[in-house]
Amino acid sequence: MRPGDPRTARAEVALASARGVGTEIFSSQPRADVIRAAAFSVALYAALALAVLGLAVLVLDNLIEGAPRLNPALLTNGTSSLPANAGLRSALIGTLWIIGFVIVLIVPLGVGAAVFLEEYAGSRSRVARLIELNVQNLAAVPSIIYGLLGLAFIARAPLNLGFVVLTASLTLALLVLPVVILVAREALRAVPGSVREGSLALGATKWQTIRHQVLPAAVPGIATGVILAISRAIGETAPLVPLGAATFVTFDPNGPFSRYTALPLQIFDWVKQPQAEFQTLAAAAIIVMLGLLLAMNSVAIWLRNRYERSW
Template sequence: MTAVLDREAPEAPSASGLSGRRRPLEPAFKAVLLASLVVAVVFLAVLLFYVLNEGWARLDSRLWENFPSKLYPDRAGAQSAIVGTLYVIGLTAAFCIPIGVMTAIYLEEYADSNRWYNRLIELNIQNLAAVPSIVYGILGLGIIARGMGLGRTLLTAALTLSLLVLPVVIIAAREAIRAVPGSIRQGSLALGATQWQTIARQVLPAAVPGIATGAILALSRAIGEAAPLLLLGAVTHITFNPESLTDAYTVLPIQIFNWIKQPEAEFHTLASAAIVILLTILLAMNSLAIWLRNRYQKRW
């Protein structure tokens, strides 16, 4: 009987046989990954080279010291757009980061995932992250600018962009908090700490790299948005810096859009130089995210 069972049992494939069949696919898969990396890097390099080449003639102090001019492109600058961009992004960060982090803490540490309303909140947050930015512009125009009576001001722009990037901040903060090992929480609670003390002194410090990286990447998306700000009154030509939250404003994407529309080649050169400034701000923000991640990252 044993001989019959041994004879009828199929032979298991050997490890060498499986690796032999898989081995031809591994070089092809690595080649596809390498090709994807090369394509991304090449396109980025071509973009940077083209913009630098086009705008090099105007990358001087006139660009950030002078205000825009419709008649004299050789004297025109982007000071109001640069200052407006920094104000809008600073206010956006002040609004969306605290709200996003506190929402993530509630959903990860306090909310009961079995309750239907908590699951509904999570589903809506994930869906809102994919909503086009122009929809947020219409929302900001109808509710914040007109419904709340704030008008088309700097504050309205910051609140609308905060709504735009808030789902991204929440999702990134949740992932960072979730990545903290449960043993850290259990050890803190076992030593007599309350849940809030555990979150404030153990969980949040450990999650800072992920939270900071996600927040800065979300702000990097907001800094390049033009469509919602066109609806919210971002002026294409402004010759002063905003001094209060209710002032008129402009930002670099709007100023670049205005210069590109002009027929004179000098304005196109100005637009390329302003793109370099915008990319420099973006790279500075991403560098800050990398520094924060490396500075506070912990390996468990």
């Protein structure tokens, strides 16, 4: 038997296992390789630690810095130029108004678009592919550009709404619609075809099938998408900067045509102030905002796990 012949190796393995010394042959990874593998896994753990630590430090830093102002007065005090009296009430009410209208806009529009793309257009149709590509692109347009769109077309002519709650809602709705559409499509796609066929076979029309069978089955997925979109809309600051949200609002916004401020804008305003007291306020307000977003994301995850059905 020549060396290199597969029979050689096989014979050796057979002999080795017969003698009970197999480990020598099977553990033949070169030493350098083993060391390199160990170093590599250390690097991987370091990367993971950096990412997780980054999040932890971000939260802790704000918690420690904002601790002196984390009290109920932070939520009930209105805007003030004196840091000791300043609070988030106007900003929170503004955010509630804005997000309320965002929800009213994105649920029908987003779900409608997803139903059209998934149930009516068919994945091979040219229109559907064009719209899908367009939605993917819109999802990645920088948010400040939506702000400029809002400034040019919604706050001023042709819509000419001015710098009010509804302008912010419309702009943010356009910004987060792609998220709703993409997630709602995934949810609709997960409903098996047999559900539709069963309904159609019983004589239901296409819309009756969608309305009574497909949509109810897809609700958890759609709700997850809507919540994700809303939490994005709550945290977005850049598009509101050109929309003239007056950051010094001494009244509470009280309707769609009221001037307003919003949570992230109030934080931005405080971050810009030179006094250290305002930095403390900003840190405390960030904790409030992170708490709100964390709660919403937890609900989304819980919804997904609770109602996820495997077909």
